[in-house]
Amino acid sequence: MTPVTQKGSETRASILDRAVDLASVEGLEGLTIGRLATELRMSKSGLFAHFGSKQELQLATVEAAALRFRDKVIVPSLDAPEGAPRIRAMGNRYLDQMGDYSGGCFWAATSAEYDDRPGPVRDAIASALDAWLGELERQARVAGVERPERFAFELYALIMGVNSRYRLSGDERVFEYAREALDRLLAELP
Amino acid sequence: MTPVTQKGSETRASILDRAVDLASVEGLEGLTIGRLATELRMSKSGLFAHFGSKQELQLATVEAAALRFRDKVIVPSLDAPEGAPRIRAMGNRYLDQMGDYSGGCFWAATSAEYDDRPGPVRDAIASALDAWLGELERQARVAGVERPERFAFELYALIMGVNSRYRLSGDERVFEYAREALDRLLAELP
DNA sequence: CTGGTAAACGAACGTTCGTGCTTTTTTATA
């Protein structure tokens, strides 16, 4: 009979959960199988067997980060009506989550790490970010923005800028600046 | 008699020049003494002797990157009058230089790498970026901007956003978006 | 109870990392 939950997939999920946190701090190259195993009180080889190679672990980590992003930012914003309210909801969700204890933004860390490093990992990161930009653009279009790609870029830049400045200088005023700038962007709507 | 140029300091300079390029791609952790030595056709130990530790090499690399930034972005902008014209000049210089040779922006790569990694290297990166933000802020103040810190943050976010998006997606429209947004920011001036 | 399979393990591999020591080569000046 087919078991309802395989033991292995639970382990795999808990590995990836920790891997996303670790990679947010150390990067996907700095993410080390040995360290991951130590933190999870597993053997290196046992952990390794779940993925077969470091690159497969990295790709699985990117995928897990995308799922977490969906859960923490996208899904909770679906309550808000499409267009301006949802844009505001997503922006706020993202900014809120950034102040968390968590190791900073996975996407800011890894996209900067891989932007000059061709390969499947970079491609996975790029397509996840493209999807996020695309969603922002789609909502901007619904909101009646005249140039949705420009709008999406500016919003993206603001959010990444907040992450960068807040993480490095600890200056909390940047949250205020970003929310004001978002207001200014949304105020242009017809 | 005092020699006009010491051999060692030339070598050191050429090491750091290459180190900045390498760190822009691989990060300051991925910057490896062995690889640096191989590329410069030196022995690991000979190169190592110039710095004494990897951390000293990293700190010297940050310093060299700051000097290069000064030469490529700040100094050429000093022709422009202070205030709005100089802000525009610095922004354009930065954007121009970004399309240059591969390697991307040293500061974008390393600040994301070290924002969760306490220590002297992080401090050096942070203070260099603070100086850059401070200069933007100072020019904004001269230009009569009502809230120079907010202005400086938005400009910083735009420039880093361009770097991030251009490096990852190759979309050249972001340059246009950023220049438009800068125009919009400057148009608010009294 | 038995047999088979999935999961985790411990040990070891070859390589590369940063870092010491010692020796050789190069450079600058008396």
Next chain:
DNA sequence: TATAAAAAAGCACGAACGTTCGTTTACCAG
């Protein structure tokens, strides 16, 4: 040109990296 200092190289180290191997444990089907 001789010589002392500076620069570079050679060699070796312990640790950590990703990876492979053979083995042991846990679980479920017959």
